[in-house]
Every structure is written in C-alpha cells, then in structure tokens.
Amino acid sequence: MSKSITLNMQITTGDPRPIFKQIVDEIRIQIARGELPVGAKLPSVRGLALQLMVNANTVAKAYNELNNQGLVESRQGLGLFIAPQRQRLSDAEQQQKLQQALATFVNEVAYLDYSKQEVVAAVSDALHRLETAATSNGE
Amino acid sequence: MSKSITLNMQITTGDPRPIFKQIVDEIRIQIARGELPVGAKLPSVRGLALQLMVNANTVAKAYNELNNQGLVESRQGLGLFIAPQRQRLSDAEQQQKLQQALATFVNEVAYLDYSKQEVVAAVSDALHRLETAATSNGE
Amino acid sequence: MSKSITLNMQITTGDPRPIFKQIVDEIRIQIARGELPVGAKLPSVRGLALQLMVNANTVAKAYNELNNQGLVESRQGLGLFIAPQRQRLSDAEQQQKLQQALATFVNEVAYLDYSKQEVVAAVSDALHRLETAATSNGE
C-alpha cells in the first residue's frame, strides 16, 4: 500500500474563486513546481474533505476536473495518482490561456492610477514570491 | 439639452466577465484615457441597452456600479454624467484592487509553461497595447 | 426572448452508462446530426430535469461536460446555447477516441461465437439505423 501525500494548502473564504477551483489551482501549481512527483497518490476525497473542512463532493469535483485535464489519473478502488507528463496542454492552448488571463488582468488594472512600470513591477514581484514559496514551505 | 455621447464599444459573448462588468470596465477605461470628458452625458439606460442589444436591467446595473464608485453622477431627470476627478479611489482601495487582480492573474498563469520573464514581458506588452489603443481609435 | 428547443430523448435505466453520460451522448449525437443548429437554446437545467424525471444536478453535470468540450456555451442568466463549430476535436484525439471505442468493443465481442463477417455486418447495420433515425423522428 502506497501512502498518500499530504497536501499543505488551505481554502481562502475571501477568494473570488469557488472552492473546487482553489483546490484545482493549488494542486496544478504544486505539480508544476514538481512538489508532487509523478505516481504520487493524492489524499482520498474524504480525507482531503476533512482536512479542508469542505464537503466531499466539492473535493470530488476538483479531482474530477484534474482528471479531465489529464494531470491525474484514477485507478479504480485505489485512488488518484499524479499522471505522467505527456504534453498536457498544446502550445496554442497555453498561448490562449495566457492571453485570456492577461486580458482579464489588464481590464481590472487599466483604470487604476498606476503607471505601466508599477504594474509590471508588481507582477514580477508576485511571480517571484510564488516561486520562492515552493522552497520555503516545501521542506 | 446636452446630447449624449455615443459609446464606442461592444459586448463579447465569449468573455468570461458578465455583461454588466464588461460595460463598467469599458467605460472606466475610456474615462481613464480621457476619451470621456468630465461632464459628458452618458447614453440613457434604454438607449445603450438597444445599442448593445442587452437587457436594460443589465445596463442599469452597470450604471449603478459606476455611480457607487463615484465615476459618474446622476442629475435628477437629466441623466448620468461623467463626474469630476477628485480622488475616486483611496490609495488603500487601489492597492487592494491591484493585489486582488494580481492574485487571480498569477493563479491562472502559474502552472503554464512560461518563464517569469515571458509572463512579465507579455504583461508589459498588453499594457503598452492598451495605452496606444487610446490614441489610435480615440478619434 | 428565444424559446428553447425541445429535446426528444429519454433515459434508459438498463443502460450501463450513467444518466448524465446518456444526456451528454444524446445531445452530442443530435448536434453531430445537425438537428440542433448553432445558436439554438437548450432546455433549462430544471426544465430538462423535470422532463427526464431526473435530479437537476444530474442535468447540470451533463451540461457542464458539454460546456467543457466546447460543444455548448453558457450565457450568464440566459441559458446554454449550441456553440459555433470551430475544431471541436483534433484529428489525433478523434483517432484516439475511435481506437479506444474499438478496443472496448472488440474485447466485448471477441469470445462470442460470431464470425468476423457477422460482426462487421451488425456494426454496419447499427450505424445505418442511427443515421436514418435522424430523418424519421427529426421531422
């Protein structure tokens, strides 16, 4: 029996994203960072639901989403496991996702009293914080 | 009687933003760019609803939002007008909006296969395009 | 206000497919046949749930699936609409789906006492029946 990884994450109630999306995003990021190695077993639906104090269906929905995206694969009766890489998103899709996120962001920020430089700097900062977060709490 | 400005915009159905938000954003941006001068009269709710082919309630909601934010002001029985500048958003509020948008953006982009540099460059580009768009189609 | 199309379909309890999958498949087939024209409005979640005597969440799950696959797009507060075509599945994906279905089928049939000819004839028949079903009840 292979033991599940423990996910360290938590739900933010102030977050505009629905709970299941927060879970999806967090796991996706941890996979991208390499914190969740291929073949690792995710916590059980019920287990993660308990940990996050969320309904099991909500976790199941998140897991289902990850499954659809090919990031994770379920083995019947055993659980969910991090899937081997294979091209997870085509270049075109990635490009589209980026443009999409970019548009939303710019629309949200355009009318604020910040100069282009200030905004770019803020983005750079935020990305930097994200990268270093991995090393600081990962171990 | 002062004639209403004609708003130069259109609704995108593929857009993840709700319709009323698209309207709010567009007007906000046009104000920020100076395309809508202080004191200018906005189209009537019904007029804009017709022009954009959306429900009148939706336009009303957008106008209401703009009113709450102090960007426009209603004069009894006359319509909505672009409000004079005065500090429209406190520094704290601006800061919060930026952080909020930043978080959403980063969450959306983190797991894509782009380097920090690429993302920052893309943001810079997008902001640049926005600025120059103002001068090119503004007149 | 655009009126919804009425879907003529029904849930089969003997079917090994879960209910939501039956709904997805049926709508997918009707789209493929051209019975549901681009831009047509699907029945509301609650409406179809009533019609099929199924829980609303189940219909919602089916609609969600169709949405993910890009066959349908939701307009906030208005409903679900048949999406314009754009390449819905890459050739490689289609090929893979076919091979997948083929494998399952062959595995199910291989040990039965039918000759290759009989099986092929049966498949041909089944496909033929499917095609003609469109014209007979579609109008």
Added chain:
Amino acid sequence: MSKSITLNMQITTGDPRPIFKQIVDEIRIQIARGELPVGAKLPSVRGLALQLMVNANTVAKAYNELNNQGLVESRQGLGLFIAPQRQRLSDAEQQQKLQQALATFVNEVAYLDYSKQEVVAAVSDALHRLETAATSNGE
C-alpha cells in the same frame, strides 16, 4: 499433480476496464483462440495475483466470473480448469451481448467525424488483427 499453465498477459493501467474485467476478457479470448486447451489448469488465485501484481481479491473475482459463465470449472481442492465446450452461452444471450456491445460502441463513435464506411473498415481491421494475433504469439 498437474502443473498450471502460465498465463501470458498483463494489466494495463490506462485501460478503462476494471482490472478484474481485463483478466476475464483475456482468458476468455485465449480460450476462444484455443490457446488454453480444455482441462488445462489455471494458475492459483495467489499465483496470478503475484504475477500481475494485483490484489488477490481481484483475481478471485475474475475467476468467479469465469466460473459463473461456465468457461472454467473448479475441482475441489485442486484448482480451476478450462471447462469442456458444451454450449457456453445461449443464442439469445449471445445476441444480447452483441447488441449491448454494439450500442455502447455506436454511442461512443456516432459524434465523431468518421463516415460509416471508415468506421466499418476500422472494425474489420481490428477483428482481423485480433485473429492473426492468435497465430503469431500463440506459440
């Protein structure tokens, strides 16, 4: 004591079929091909479980299924043996199995961009490959 045959097979994790079904199918096919002669002794539950690296209960379930279908028979304390032919499935049952498999297959393929001819050809191919596979690796 008669020595068990060694089964020539392996479990595929990507396969949508549950593991026990993969075992059942594989053995069924090998019987149909005549690779497993009547009276031959199957590996023990534990033995096959070890070989395939799956849970013993899973193998037991597969064996149980084969037993129910009359393809194998257990001799008290000796093990499982390939049963003599006698009519293993009634015509009606065979017919039903075929129709069932057909329906699933057609539902899966109907909305793909393949012509009837292409699908039929693909089926014919797949069946052909199956038959020839028997002679090539059977010895």
Added chain:
DNA sequence: GTGGTCTAGACCACT
C-alpha cells in the same frame, strides 16, 4: 477503503 453517481435542497450572481 477507494472514486463515481445520484438525490434533495439551499444560496448566489446574472439577466
């Protein structure tokens, strides 16, 4: 024990 499906009923944002 695992995930997957379904029901019932509630709340929310948007139109």
Added chain:
DNA sequence: GTGGTCTAGACCACA
C-alpha cells in the same frame, strides 16, 4: 428565470 456552487447523505462498483 438562468446556470453555478455547495452541503448532506445515500448507494454502487472496485480493490
């Protein structure tokens, strides 16, 4: 009224 999300609790197939 529309879809989307969440909770609670049930049942099923699989390992």
